[in-house]
Amino acid sequence: MIWNDEFETLPREALASLQLKRLQNTLERVYSTVPFYRQAFDRAGVKPEQVQSLSDLQRLPFTLKQDMRDNYPYGLFAVPMEEIVRLHASSGTTGKPTVVGYTRQDIDMWSGLMARSFAAAGVGRGDIIHNAYGYGLFTGGLGAHYGAEKLGAAVIPMSGGNTKKQIMIMQDFGSTVLTCTPSYSLYLAEAAAEDGFDIRNFDLKVGILGAEPWSESIREEIEQKLNIKAIDIYGLSEILGPGVAIECIEAQNGLHIWEDHFIAEIIDPQTGEILPDGDEGELVITTITKEGITMIRYRTRDITRLISEPCICGRSHRRLQRMSGRSDDMLIIRGVNVFPSQIESVLMQVEGVEPHYQLIVDREENLDSLEVQVEVTEDIFSDEVRILQGLSDRIRGQIKDMLNISCKVRLVEPKTITRSEGKAQRVIDRRR
Amino acid sequence: MTVQQISIFIENSAGRLAEATSALGAAGVNIRALSLAETSDFGILRLIVDRTDLAKEVLTKGGFTVDKTDVVAIQVPDRPMGLGTILNVLDVEGIAVEYLYAFIERCGDHAVIIFRFDNCFQAIAALTAQGIEILSAKEVSEM
Numbered sequence: 001m002i003w004n005d006e007f008e009t010l011p012r013e014a015l016a017s018l019q020l021k022r023l024q025n026t027l028e029r030v031y032s033t034v035p036f037y038r039q040a041f042d043r044a045g046v047k048p049e050q051v052q053s054l055s056d057l058q059r060l061p062f063t064l065k066q067d068m069r070d071n072y073p074y075g076l077f078a079v080p081m082e083e084i085v086r087l088h089a090s091s092g093t094t095g096k097p098t099v100v101g102y103t104r105q106d107i108d109m110w111s112g113l114m115a116r117s118f119a120a121a122g123v124g125r126g127d128i129i130h131n132a133y134g135y136g137l138f139t140g141g142l143g144a145h146y147g148a149e150k151l152g153a154a155v156i157p158m159s160g161g162n163t164k165k166q167i168m169i170m171q172d173f174g175s176t177v178l179t180c181t182p183s184y185s186l187y188l189a190e191a192a193a194e195d196g197f198d199i200r201n202f203d204l205k206v207g208i209l210g211a212e213p214w215s216e217s218i219r220e221e222i223e224q225k226l227n228i229k230a231i232d233i234y235g236l237s238e239i240l241g242p243g244v245a246i247e248c249i250e251a252q253n254g255l256h257i258w259e260d261h262f263i264a265e266i267i268d269p270q271t272g273e274i275l276p277d278g279d280e281g282e283l284v285i286t287t288i289t290k291e292g293i294t295m296i297r298y299r300t301r302d303i304t305r306l307i308s309e310p311c312i313c314g315r316s317h318r319r320l321q322r323m324s325g326r327s328d329d330m331l332i333i334r335g336v337n338v339f340p341s342q343i344e345s346v347l348m349q350v351e352g353v354e355p356h357y358q359l360i361v362d363r364e365e366n367l368d369s370l371e372v373q374v375e376v377t378e379d380i381f382s383d384e385v386r387i388l389q390g391l392s393d394r395i396r397g398q399i400k401d402m403l404n405i406s407c408k409v410r411l412v413e414p415k416t417i418t419r420s421e422g423k424a425q426r427v428i429d430r431r432r
Numbered sequence: 433m434t435v436q437q438i439s440i441f442i443e444n445s446a447g448r449l450a451e452a453t454s455a456l457g458a459a460g461v462n463i464r465a466l467s468l469a470e471t472s473d474f475g476i477l478r479l480i481v482d483r484t485d486l487a488k489e490v491l492t493k494g495g496f497t498v499d500k501t502d503v504v505a506i507q508v509p510d511r512p513m514g515l516g517t518i519l520n521v522l523d524v525e526g527i528a529v530e531y532l533y534a535f536i537e538r539c540g541d542h543a544v545i546i547f548r549f550d551n552c553f554q555a556i557a558a559l560t561a562q563g564i565e566i567l568s569a570k571e572v573s574e575m
Contacts, residue, residue: 376441376474381497383439383478383548384530385469410473413443414497 003119003151004112007260008315015316019263020054022288027051027060030294033078036071037296057263057286058274062297068098068238077101078294089137090237097137100237101292107146109289113258114147114243120256120313121208121231122249123177125152128203130175132166132184133211135159139241140211144179147243153177160184163191167199174203182214182222182230189225200227206249208233210242213323213341217348232322234302239285239295245320254307254319261289264320265297266306269327280305282327283320301327303339331361331427333368336405340426343372346398350391353380356414362430370407372399375414433566434502434552436484441497442468442475452477452496459490464572465546467533478533480505480546482573502552505535505572507542507565515545518564525558527551537575539567544575 002008010018027048030037041047046059068076073096077084085104089097102110123129129148133140141159148155156173158166160180166188169175178185185207192199204226210233222230234255235242244262245255257264262285266275269282283300287293303326307319325339332338340359347353353374360371374395382388392409399407442448449468456463456479465480481487484500491498508514522529528550535544544567549555556566567575 376497378497378499381439381441381499383437383476383499383501385471385476388441388474388476389471411441412474413441413448413495415495 001119001122001124002314003116008116008317010260010316012316015259016054018260019288022260023054023057023263023286024048024051026286026288026294027296030078030296034076034294036067036076037294040296054263057265057297060297062272062284062299063295064299065098065238065301069096072096073099074101076293079103079291084292086142088139088142088237088241098238100139103291106290106292109261110143110240110243111146111150113240113261114143115151116258117233117243117246118147118151118153118177118208120246120248120315121177121206121233122229123151123153123206123208127153127176128174129153129155129177129179130158130166130170130173130204131155132158132160132178132180132188133242139235139237140179143235143241143243144208163188164195167192167195167197170199170204171197171202176203176205178204178207178209178226178228180207180209181211182209182218183212185209185222185226185230186218189222200225204228206231208246210234213325213329215341215344215348216322217345221348234320234323236300236302238293238298239287239300240290244285248311248313248315250313251311254311254321256311256313256315256317256319259317262287264306264318266304267299269301269303277308278305280321280324301329303327329427331359331370331429333361333370333405336403338370338403338405342403343399344426346402347372347374347395349398350395351380353377353395357426359427360430361427368431370405371410372396372407373410373412376411377414433504433556433568435480435505435546435567435569435572437501437503437546437548438479438481438484438487438491439499439501440477440479440491442477444470444472444474449475449477451494452491455490455494455496456481456487459486461487461490464537464575465533465535465544467531467546469531480535480572501548504547504549504552504556504559505567506545506547506559507539507567508545510538510541510543514543518545518559521559521562521564522555525554527555527558535572535575539571539575544572 031048040061044061083103084101086102089099131144135141189199207228207230219230231247233246235244245257247255265284266281275281283302283304287295302323304320304323325341356375358373362369395409462482467478469476488498530548532547
């Protein structure tokens, strides 16, 4: 279902002129209200009125996560605090978090985009949304919550954790939609089975899953284990929160980025150059309607490509290919660039291997080492040593073939790899 | 004529073996024969117990990965060349032994050895044709 027919199917030309008009207004506004942007534009020698076409955007400098940290907490806000009605912060793994503020109109816009996103995933009035994204400083919980209410669906504000209760509520309340991270959805299925329930028999029909990178094989696993359609949603707090882009249920192939509110560019993460249409690179987003915090050419660190071909769902907004990793998740092991998602896709090709794995990176005698820990389930377990050793040899060989790095594969007992109730911790880098 | 063996995946970490055997002990399961295959990273504990289904249930609940396999319990005369005779029969027939281990108790004046074959039935046919005694699951549990 299309929530906002007028804007979601706007012809490309009209969409482009809307983007330009909104971009020009945005640049004028932040140039006068945010000293950081005024200085950055001046250094680049560009005045807002010189941006006469969408390609002129390239003349402006990038904004980095570090810029937000340097202006902690409110330095990048584009409106006085009187206009701000909500604050969120990103989960800063090191040091200070990054803070974002929303005006009342921002919250309205966000709720609208989340409602659009839910509708694109086939969710509507009458649905019961089991919202297991964390409520709090993290944007996931409240972002999905407000969108669900705007849509007119019934929302259960579960938040994360307390898995046993989640399962009981999900079953008793007849939840039809699950919103959480992909890894948590699998954890829920596993925990339900442990309590003697088959989650496939619950009323769930759709999972709207995001906030961490996942692969097509994990999607199959989730769809099969939960008996749902698994929809990929994308967002980041610096830009908005959840609801920046989402897959439509019709195609489940690429995430429509809401281009009436965001301008997407793909750059070479090394050189910063704009890449040709359809090439894979780092996603850069400019917000063109957001008031509280406005991001001009924000480097998301997410690696994807833009799909310009029309989609069968009828929406005119271009699609982002499923994120293949983050440029800052990238591990450099003995000089080779490795994304955890690449190792995951090797593991998924091995019959019976559960998506439960962990990568341990260490340094031994000044040499990087990679250990891939894989859980041994009943499907792959054998009473014969040579069969299990053959399995780990096969995994090691395929990783070597694909990534050209040697690793050690260690088979571990099920559930020895820490289950996360939020984002899965796939990598332990002991070199840091 | 096969006997059910349970096998358990054990990480090479201190205490896991004790946890597995204690879980069985607490459930009143008696271990009749065992062998432990080990590599530098993990081990496989193979057991013949008096109550196989209960043992599997208890271990699975305890978070272990458990498998059941058919193995063959063979009576071996307790004298020089007792085992050699049996292995020769298998060799002549081209039947590979994956692994074997001895039973703790004796059966009369015979030792009992557990054999794991790729194809149990072919092995049983070849051995019984040579007059070698195979023990049934019932006989093993009553030993």
